[in-house]
Amino acid sequence: MPSTSLCQEETCTPYSLMDDYSEGAHPQILEALLRTNSTQQVSYGGDEYSNAARQLIREKINCTGDEADIFFVPSGTSANLISIASCLRPYEAVITLDSGHIACKEAGAIEATGHKLIVVPAVDGKMTPTYLQKAIQQNQFFPHMAKPRLLYLSNASETGTVYTKCELSSLAAICKNASLLLLMDGARLGTALCSTKNDMTLRDIFDLTDIFWIGGTKAGALMGEAIVVKKDLAEGFVFHLKQHGALLAKGRTLGVQFVELFRSGLFFALASHANHMARKISACFESLGYPLAADTETNQVFVVLPELLVRRLQERFRFYIWEQRDDEQAVVRIVTSWATDEVQVDKFNAWVQQWTASKELATE
Amino acid sequence: MPSTSLCQEETCTPYSLMDDYSEGAHPQILEALLRTNSTQQVSYGGDEYSNAARQLIREKINCTGDEADIFFVPSGTSANLISIASCLRPYEAVITLDSGHIACKEAGAIEATGHKLIVVPAVDGKMTPTYLQKAIQQNQFFPHMAKPRLLYLSNASETGTVYTKCELSSLAAICKNASLLLLMDGARLGTALCSTKNDMTLRDIFDLTDIFWIGGTKAGALMGEAIVVKKDLAEGFVFHLKQHGALLAKGRTLGVQFVELFRSGLFFALASHANHMARKISACFESLGYPLAADTETNQVFVVLPELLVRRLQERFRFYIWEQRDDEQAVVRIVTSWATDEVQVDKFNAWVQQWTASKELATE
Amino acid sequence: MPSTSLCQEETCTPYSLMDDYSEGAHPQILEALLRTNSTQQVSYGGDEYSNAARQLIREKINCTGDEADIFFVPSGTSANLISIASCLRPYEAVITLDSGHIACKEAGAIEATGHKLIVVPAVDGKMTPTYLQKAIQQNQFFPHMAKPRLLYLSNASETGTVYTKCELSSLAAICKNASLLLLMDGARLGTALCSTKNDMTLRDIFDLTDIFWIGGTKAGALMGEAIVVKKDLAEGFVFHLKQHGALLAKGRTLGVQFVELFRSGLFFALASHANHMARKISACFESLGYPLAADTETNQVFVVLPELLVRRLQERFRFYIWEQRDDEQAVVRIVTSWATDEVQVDKFNAWVQQWTASKELATE
Amino acid sequence: MPSTSLCQEETCTPYSLMDDYSEGAHPQILEALLRTNSTQQVSYGGDEYSNAARQLIREKINCTGDEADIFFVPSGTSANLISIASCLRPYEAVITLDSGHIACKEAGAIEATGHKLIVVPAVDGKMTPTYLQKAIQQNQFFPHMAKPRLLYLSNASETGTVYTKCELSSLAAICKNASLLLLMDGARLGTALCSTKNDMTLRDIFDLTDIFWIGGTKAGALMGEAIVVKKDLAEGFVFHLKQHGALLAKGRTLGVQFVELFRSGLFFALASHANHMARKISACFESLGYPLAADTETNQVFVVLPELLVRRLQERFRFYIWEQRDDEQAVVRIVTSWATDEVQVDKFNAWVQQWTASKELATE
Known part of the structure; x- marks a missing residue:
């Protein structure tokens, strides 16, 4: 019986592969908060740590302070709503995927700032030039239609896929031609940049958005999220932070964390770990013949599993049922992170293998 | 050559069948404005004409002042945005058809009041129970998704179709069950009520919305539009009118007009005329074998025509090319109104018949 | 007994001097609506009457189409909220008098578009350079304070006073220096321009705002109100009209009216009449020694009257008690208009004179 | 020479008494973050720490989960804008002091959610029944005026004063009578509750707001701020957090901190320390005859100082010049906090004493 071999205790809590925010922070980050704790700092983002973090990020991008301003906010929703509210006039609209975070996971945050979302279907989790152009064309009946002005996309995408330089360049060219701004949500930008599929530098992303x-x-x-804003859009940006409650009195708390993430490659190391864990899980599924519902390009695995296996896995692991296909199958989402324990990943894979083997035995 | 027979003058202006707001007002309405012009009235909707209009409308609905409040606003967009803003909390969303007026013809007016639109495909221009239920179910991931709270629909629909009592009752039942309010945009409610397809009274509509x-x-x-609000939603409604610039100082201007429309059936007579004109055009197309793109249930005709006929018609008439099907065919929208001249309709039909006959002759 | 001599009938309705919108429209305007009624016009402000009205207004201003765009909206609140929403970024604020229409008579319409009002005391109903500068200086703690970006003022003011060219120039210079835009609410601009106190042309106003x-x-x-927008602020303006429900389908209704007002000086003739009526009332009060609470520069009279006279006047006339000074005195507001009947004004004055005379007799 | 005796090093950095957020967190809080860091938690505020913090706060208030819901947000501006946006309809307004944080330190955050602020003068930094009633009375011209619906006040106030139970009860009674909600901004509630002037329990505050x-x-x-919401206002509150970017994925970060603050009195101990430090400074000023500009009831000292003393103090300490009285005097604000070093306070006082003594010597 597999359950005994993997978990002796009756009471063992399921290990979470639900998301990439179940744990706290990387210990190095907490230690930095402790180490810097007692220094007195200027408030509201003018502290030395925030400034150092800005400098480090600019170095990674390979841009100067004349090219970009950088602002730290506490959440991804803040980052999105502030970025959009800051550069659109009231009648301007955002083009987004139907699966875009702003379209279905932020409780109407963008609309609450007054802006319409024009929703477009995703292909492999991504915006395509065809759909983008169609959305632009179909929203030109002025002044009866809100005017498309900004393309919002996420990299990595909501299904963990990654934009190539070629893909992003095509979209950026359409945007430029139609006077659209391009905003990239980088909630999972680390995993995108560390994807084997990625061929962009931070400078490429800076140039194309x-x-x-x-x-x-x-x-x-x-x-904390670091918003990189091209200089010509940066004027007055900090007012938006303040107005939306995202300008923390102790801005140092965000500054210190980004210093740690970027002063010696921790950001990339952690993202690589997350991706590696996802690939291990993904590879195991593939080797056993379970079809993936999306390519595993970053730290998310979407796989079609039989209901019985899902239920067995749920005894020891937590994850989302993404889509119930029918009574017998479901698409399951497994998310790894910087904190994912490789021992647990190995247990997970063993669990899958054992169940599959026992199943095959039974069928024979 | 047909053109000579119908229009001798080189310079004759094309007759508009573009929309139902190309002319001014019915003369009886203008005369009433003249007649009442010099009386002194209380401002901001408290005048005797507005009160009389409210009373007349309530009589047509067969409801009392305890059941409904009535507010007059200058435009349909005002009516929609005020109705929605007045009864939704900031995180609540509207379910609408993708072709809904608020979704694609009001420049983001609803989003400008802070509310998300959840967009659903139309079937025969109408909302269906299946899509409504799906939209409700797919937007239940609280608090990450805005909460569906109001169903918006138009009767007649954007393509001129009409809801039956059975259809509206089904939708209303789903709304009630899911705690959704139901708002009906009646920009063309007159033509809907006068449609041969209609089986609802104003009281039915009042009860179901x-x-x-x-x-x-x-x-x-x-x-001017008259918003009928159930009593329990009417508290504070007038503040919204004022806040959105829709509470006219000379409210009498709207009141007088609605008195004229409702004191002796003018409203229904004019709508019937519009419908009758559309049916004449529609019947002509059908008799000649041109396929309709939508049933002609009210005052809009959607018909698939060959490009050559379209161009010929454009010499004498103005109308929208609704959709370019390919190089040879287009869906054309023809709108009639209370003001449509039957002589022009007859000319239009004759023109279609002549072109078609000459075409057939050529083909033989 | 004075009441018998002035009004034989027991039931005569009090004549309203409440406001300048108690009657309908000048008959010439209604006749123009009738005359133009049946022509077919392009919708949403593209009609020939709106274009002609734009041309006429530009001629009165003495400016070209390259300098200014003109938009028609149905109400003053629409004009204010659209003008402000169209040219401010979300964190920018409006400086206004505490008595400003947007500050206390528009139900929070400006705040509903997201913008803060910075409120300043009025001096003679007007903004002064001193208070303006103080408001700018006290709101510089960025980014904690919303950034002052627009000065809103009304001419004539809420108490009927008028800005001189010197006064407006001083304010405009401060605005320019502090990068503030200047918006003038001209709900009563006609009476201001026709005031004996006025020394500005429409071109002056255009240049200074x-x-x-x-x-x-x-x-x-x-x-209807005609918004004159400098060319560099006009881009996209029409979207705001649409989004706020102020772009009427039958824009002709507004266009025709402004053609009548401006094609032959009707606008100025009507304003002059209103001012003249106010001066007659004002002069009567002054001659009898009743102190004015504000100079009568346009069509509003503010006068301090004994309670007993107020009550007597209320038997035959309607007007606002502006401020209850104590049990014995009140400030009363009397408003005249284009429609004010000079016979009624004479009756009003006679009534005041008779009461005063009888009072003096009694005191002797 | 005093400078040598207090600071040997030429390069010593001035010690900040600018505000109460110049340092990081109390070490016990950081240690708790470290200790709990690796446990896996449910996201978005459903974690066990947030739940424990809610329970602890309810115990301090002495209320049950049926009476109040508690929500954690990252900033004070978030707390204010979410609280207000969640319980007001679009036309409803907030009454606040002119010095209120929402009125002048939050970049128009409340107006950005659509609501008007009605501003009232402060007396001793506080709202008075007289001004509150006046504000209510002067804003009753419906529907032209936004409707007063919520009283916002801060305890401790912006000048560090504290509401007594009697004062708050009077205001609460007026609110109840006028159907106004009462929102208390408790950015410095700890210092208020630990003030010698305070006579309220948390339960009193809960009952009166x-x-x-x-x-x-x-x-x-x-x-992090903990918003305590009466049950009948709590429905849907969490949507507002999400919509405004204040619902942190790792809600644990806020939960853990509030557990530490409330599990054993740390919250009150730290506030008491801050108050104690302020009193020491305040007492020193008073003993030397410098007039206080506000009573030192919590952790803020407002004192009128000669310019020369201000400049001398600035060599070693940082603080705000609150108001420049003239060339010779200024009101200075000194803020102490949980982190204020008593050694520095003693140095500060010594510095003041030495300068004063040397001055007196010179005068003799």
């Missing part, structure tokens, strides 16, 4: 943000919350910080 | 409005602009008034 | 609007509602139209 | 929040940021946390 108008605003992008680098997620800290899902990358090992307690919280 | 929470707010509905009766369009005056497209029904022979200079401007 | 960024946006101003010309009120039609209080100047003899059924409704 | 509808929503109040307990500030963590200024009380020793890295960030």
Whole structure:
């Protein structure tokens, strides 16, 4: 009986592969908070740590302070709503995927700032030039239609896929041609940049977008996202932070964390770990013949599993049922992170293998 | 050559069948404005004409002042945005068809009041129970998703179709069950009620909705819509009118017009005329074998025509190319109104018949 | 007994001197609506009457289409909220008098578009350079304070006073220096321009402001205001009209009215009449020694009257008690308009004289 | 020479008495974050620490889960804007002091959610029944005026004063009578409750308000405020958090901190320390005859000082010049906190004493 071999205790809590924010912060980050705790700092983002973090991020991008301003906010929803509210006029609209985080996971945050979302279907989790152009064309009946002005996309996407430089360039060219700004949600930008599929540098992303943000919350910080804003859009940006409650009095809390993430490659190391864990799980599923519902390009695995296996796995692991296909099958989402314990991943895979083997035995 | 026979003058202006608001107001309405012009009235909707209009509308609905409040606003967009803003909390969303007026013809007016639109495909221009239920079910991931709270629909629909009592009852039952309010946009409610397809009274509509409005602009008034609000939603409603610039100082201007429309059946007579004109055009197309793209249930005709006929018609008439099917065919929208001249309709039909006959002759 | 001599009938309705929108429209305007009624026009403000009205207004201003765009909206609140929403970024604030229409008579319409009002005391109903500068200086603690970006003022003011060219120039210079836009609410601009106190042309006002609007509602139209927007602020303006429900399908209704007002000086003739009526009332009060609470520069009279006279006047006339000073005195507001009947004004004055005389007799 | 005796090093950095958020968090809080870091938790506020913190706070209030819901947000501006947006309809307004944080330190955050602020002068930093009633009375011209619906006040006030139970009860009674909700901003509630002037329990505050929040940021946390919402206002509240970007994925970060603050009295101990430090400074000033500009009831000292003393103090300490009285005097604000070093306070006082003594010597 497999359950005994993997978990002796009756009471063992299921291990979470639900998301990439179940744990706190990487210990190095907490230690930095402790180490810097007693220094007195200027408030509201003017502290030395925030400034150092800005400098480190600019170095990674390979841009100067004349090219970009950087702002730290506590959450991804803050990053999105502030970025959009800051650069759109009231009648301007956002083009987004139907699966876009702003379209279905932020409780109407963008609309609450007054802006319409124009929703487009995803292909492999991504925006395509065809759909983008169609959305632009179908929203030109002025002034009866809100005017498309910004393309919002996420990299990595909501299903964990990654934009190639070629893909992003195509979209950016359409945007430029149609006077659209391009905003990249980088809640999982670390895992995108560390994907084997990725062929972009941070400088490429900076060049091809108008605003992008680098997620800290899902990358090992307690919280915090760094918004990189091209200089010509940066004027007055900090007012928006303040107005939306995202300008923390102790801005140091975000600054210190981003210093740790970027001063010696921790950000990338943690993202690589997350991706590696996902690939291990993904590879195991593939080797056993379970079909993936999306390519595993970053730290998310979408796989079609039989109901019985799902239920067995749920005894020891927590994860989302993404889509109930029918009574017998479901698409399951498994998310790994900087904190994912490889021992647990190995147990997970063993569990899958054992169940599959026992099943095959029974069928024979 | 047909053109000579129908229009001798080189310079004759094309007759508009573009929309139902190309002319001013029915003369009886303008005369009433003149007649009442010099009396002194209380401002901001408290005048005797507005009160009389409210009373007349309540009589047509067969409801009392304890059941409904009635508010007059200058435009349909005002009616929609005020109705929605007045009864939703900031995190609540509206379910609408993708072709809904608020979704694609009001420049983001609803989002500008802070509310998300959840967009659903139309079937025969209408909301169906299946899509409504799906939209409700797919937006239950609280608090990450805005909460569905109001169903918006138009009767007649954007393609001129009409809800039956059975259809509206099904939708209303789903709404009630899911705690959704139901708002009916009645920009063309007159034509809907006068449709041969219609089986509802104003009382039915009042009973099955929470707010509905009766369009005056497209029904022979200079401007103005009457919003009928169930008593429990009416508290504070007038503040919304004021806040959105829709509470006219000379409210009498709207009141007088609605008195004229409702004191002796003018509203229904004008709508019937519009429908009759559309049926004549529609019947002509059908008799000649041109396929309709939508049933002609009210005052809009959607028909698939060959490009050559379209171009010929454009010499004498103005109308929308609704959809370019390919190089050879287009869906054309023809709209009639209270003001449509039957002589022009007959000319239009003759023109279609002549072109078709000459075409057949050529083909033989 | 004075009451018998002035009004034989027991049941005569009090004549309203409450406001300048108690009657309908000047008959010439209604006749123009009738005359133009049956022509077919392009909708949403593209009609020939709106274009002609734009041309006429530009001629009065003495400016070209390259300098200014003109938009018609149904109400003053629409004009204010659209003008402000169209040119401010979300964190920018408006400086206004505490008595400003947007501050206390529009149900929070400006705040509903997201913008803060910075409120300053009025001096003679007007903004002063001192208070303006103080408001700017006290709101510089960025980014904690919303950034002052627009000065809103009304001409004529809420108490009927008028800005001189010197006064407006001083304010405009401060605005320019502090990068503030200047918006003039012209709900009663006609009476201001026709005031004996006025020394500005429409061109002066155009030069010294960024946006101003010309009120039609209080100047003899059924409704409607013409917003004059400097070219560099006009881009996208029409979207705001649409989004706020102020872009009427039958834009002709507003266009026709402004053509009548401006094609032959009707606008100015009506304003002059209103001012003249106010001066007659004002002069009567002064001659009898009743102190004015504000100079009568346009069509509003503010006068301090004994309670007993107030009550006597209320038997035959309607007007606002502006401020209850104590048990024995009150400030009363009397408003005249284009429609004010000089016979009634004479009766009003006679009534005041008779009461005063009888009072003096009694005291002797 | 005093400078040598107090600071040997040429390069010593001035010690900040600018505000109560210059340092990080109390070490016990950081240690708790470290200790709990690796446990896996449910996201978005459903974690066990947040639940434990809610339970602890309810115990301090002495209320049950049926009476109040508690929500954690990252900043005070978030707490205010979410509380207000969640319980007001669009046309409802907030009454606040002119010095209220929402009125002048939050970049128009409340207006950005659509609501008007009605501003009232402060007396001793506080709202008075007289001004409150006047504000209510002067804003009753419906529907032209936004409707007063909520009283916002801060305890401790912006000038560090404290409401007594009698004062708050009077205001609460007026609110109840006028159907106003009462929201207490508790950014510095800890210092208020620990003031010698205070005579309220948390239960009193809970009973007298509808929503109040307990500030963590200024009380020793890295960030975070706990909003206590009466049950009947709590429905849907969490949507507002999400919509405004204040629902942190790792809600644990806030939960853990509030557990530490409330599990054994740390919250009150830290506030008491801050108050004690302020009293020491205040007492020193008073003993030397410098007039206080406000009573020192909590952790803020407002004192009128000669310019020369101000400049001397600035060599070693940082603080705000609150108001420049003239060339010779200024009101200075000194803020102490949980982190204020008593050694520095003693140095500060010594410095003041030495300068004063040397001055007196010179004068003799």
